[in-house]
Every structure is written in C-alpha cells, then in structure tokens.
Amino acid sequence: MLKIHLTKTSTANGLQISFDILCIGGTNFYKTTYNDTRITVNDLVNVEFEFSQDNDASIKTKYIARKILRYCTVKIKVNNSAEKICSDEPTWEVIGDTLPKLSYRTTNWAKPAPNDVFVFHIDVTISAFKVEATIYKKLCDDTEFTDFQLTTSDGSVAVHKAHLAALSDVFKAMLCRREWKETNEGHIQMSGVSLQTLQHLKDYMYMGTLPADELLLPLLSIASCYMITELRNECISKLTQIIRPENLYDILKYSFENEIPELTFSIMRATPEGVLADAEKALLEKRSKEEIKEE
Known part of the structure; x- marks a missing residue:
C-alpha cells in the first residue's frame, strides 16, 4: 500500500513538487488519479505521476504530460533533463528510482515482507515553455x-x-x-x-x-x-x-x-x-x- 502526500511551490518558470510516500508491505503499484496528483503547469500542460515499488524497495517514478492547447507547441523540462517537445500523443516517461530515506524491515529476505515500512521523499521540478508558432x-x-x-x-x-x-x-x-x-x-x-x-x-x-x-x-x-x-x-x-x-x-x-x-x-x-x-x-x-x- 502506498500513501502519498504532495506539496507544490511555484517557481519562475514552473513548479517544485515534493512527494512524501509511505509504503507498507511488499511490492506495490500505485497509479495516480485526477484528485490526487494531476498537476497543471503554467496553464500549458497537465502532468500526472505514477509510482511503483521494485523488489529492491526503491520507488520508480514516471510522468505523463498532456498539452492543454492543441495548436500550441510546448517544451517541458523535468528536473535536470533536457527540454522536450510535449507530444500530441504523450507516453509515460521515467524520471528515475529513489531509495527510501527511512525503512523498517521485519525480514532479512531481499523481497519486502507484508509488514515492512518504507518512507520516501521525492522532489520533482517541472517547467513548461510555450514555443511561438x-x-x-x-x-x-x-x-x-x-x-x-x-x-x-x-x-x-x-x-x-x-x-x-x-x-x-x-x-x-x-x-x-x-x-x-x-x-x-x-x-x-x-x-x-x-x-x-x-x-x-x-x-x-x-x-x-x-x-x-x-x-x-x-x-x-x-x-x-x-x-x-x-x-x-x-x-x-x-x-x-x-x-x-x-x-x-x-x-x-x-x-x-x-x-x-x-x-x-x-x-x-x-x-x-x-x-x-x-x-x-x-x-x-x-x-x-x-x-x-x-x-
């Protein structure tokens, strides 16, 4: 089970988003919905996040960015990656893996057990830019x-x-x-x-x-x-x-x-x-x- 809390801070060009994730149990998968982590950046793109836990207890973070305006060309930059043109047919993109900042394990097995607890903190910076058509x-x-x-x-x-x-x-x-x-x-x-x-x-x-x-x-x-x-x-x-x-x-x-x-x-x-x-x-x-x- 994954419990997620997010905070947003506006920056000059976009948003700084922080996720605090509490993971209880073994391998988990969590897919976001509109009511929890759909983010609008600069009125240009809607961004959703997806989290999954691997067997090594790390969290894999993905995002998908959908343009709000159809004729507008938008570039998006996530963390330190290069700027990318936001596709008209977007797909999920991997941000990376994050190890827990705190963990409590009830077993020495490599695979997490049902009572194991992991706490993650993930920071994501997203910027969106309109390209003049x-x-x-x-x-x-x-x-x-x-x-x-x-x-x-x-x-x-x-x-x-x-x-x-x-x-x-x-x-x-x-x-x-x-x-x-x-x-x-x-x-x-x-x-x-x-x-x-x-x-x-x-x-x-x-x-x-x-x-x-x-x-x-x-x-x-x-x-x-x-x-x-x-x-x-x-x-x-x-x-x-x-x-x-x-x-x-x-x-x-x-x-x-x-x-x-x-x-x-x-x-x-x-x-x-x-x-x-x-x-x-x-x-x-x-x-x-x-x-x-x-x-």
Whole structure:
C-alpha cells in the first residue's frame, strides 16, 4: 500500500513538487488519479505521476504530460533533463528510482515482507515553455489572403476557409454546400456574439490560445453552438479550475440555461464540499440583501 502526500511551490518558470510516500508491505503499484496528483503547469500542460515499488524497495517514478492547447507547441523540462517537445500523443516517461530515506524491515529476505515500512521523499521540478508558432501567428495576422468573414453586429474578423473547416464539421458543411447562403456570401452572421469573442475564436483557431477567465463563457457558447468539441472541452476544463464560492452559482446557472451538462458534472466532481457550502452561504446572503433593498 502506498500513501502519498504532495506539496507544490511555484517557481519562475514552473513548479517544485515534493512527494512524501509511505509504503507498507511488499511490492506495490500505485497509479495516480485526477484528485490526487494531476498537476497543471503554467496553464500549458497537465502532468500526472505514477509510482511503483521494485523488489529492491526503491520507488520508480514516471510522468505523463498532456498539452492543454492543441495548436500550441510546448517544451517541458523535468528536473535536470533536457527540454522536450510535449507530444500530441504523450507516453509515460521515467524520471528515475529513489531509495527510501527511512525503512523498517521485519525480514532479512531481499523481497519486502507484508509488514515492512518504507518512507520516501521525492522532489520533482517541472517547467513548461510555450514555443511561438510563427507560421500560425502570421496566418492569424494575415488579411491579404483571407477568404471568409465571421460577422457580428459590431464588426467582423477575416479568416481562411481551410482553417474554419478544420475547426468544426458544422463550418465545413456550410462551406462545402453551395446551397448554403454563407458559402455564396462569403461570411457567416453570428448573432448575440461580440466582436471581442470572435477575435478570441480566431486566436484559438490559429494559435490555440484561450482568453482571460471571465471571457470564457461566451466562447464556450460558440463552441457548443457550432460543435467545436476541443474548444468546448478546453473551456470546460479551464472554467472548472477557476471555480470559487463567489462565481460558482453564476457558472452553474449558465451551464443549466445553456444545456451544457458536461460543465455541471465537471464542476461538481472537482469542487470541494467546503467551496459548495461557502457558495450557498454567499448566495443566501446576496438574496437577503436584495430582499432588504426591495423593502
């Protein structure tokens, strides 16, 4: 059995993570889950750890790093290893073996016995760096060779059809069928959307970037309407990470009104009971103040 406690300390470029591991018994294997050791580094990668104990009582540590943004090129550096590009199809990487700093053995056999106790301390430093995708930045800034417009009441943004079609099957169907007026007119009217949100959509299309936290909900609305699955998932993931007692009710209300159950379930799974209780208290206080004003 492995019991793990971790602490995180932010550094200039990433995180310093310390694991204190209590191992009781013989050969053990432990695989992390979201609730214990999944770590987000610089909003660029999600890192999970895996620990296994060999017969010599050492702990083997592995990690897997998954990019958060699909079009973004990210380099990751773990401990003193060389920087590596984070793969679109990541695999488990070995960090190394660690011997116990304290042990109590009930047998002299080489293989650990059921009552043996081992204590490990493992430090891991992780840094993540965004590599500027120059060609995508140039395409995003281009206006000379664009051939389609995303339009709203206060303006429009120019895009390339090929990029738009790759983003969503809904857009692809619009662009491929001549009977659709959007194809013939060279633009699509997106009602109820601000020009700022359209620019955020374009930034995501070309460079995989997301806007500030408070601007995610209108972008999620577009992703849901036009079935942009990856953008939808990334918005939900980031919204889940920023849940606080003061914004919990509003985000849950949005998920119900816009019929996005994935957001609701994600929030409920990831939100501690204490935050839920604080949110309920804050909501009741807000309603009480509003009732007093009405009187």
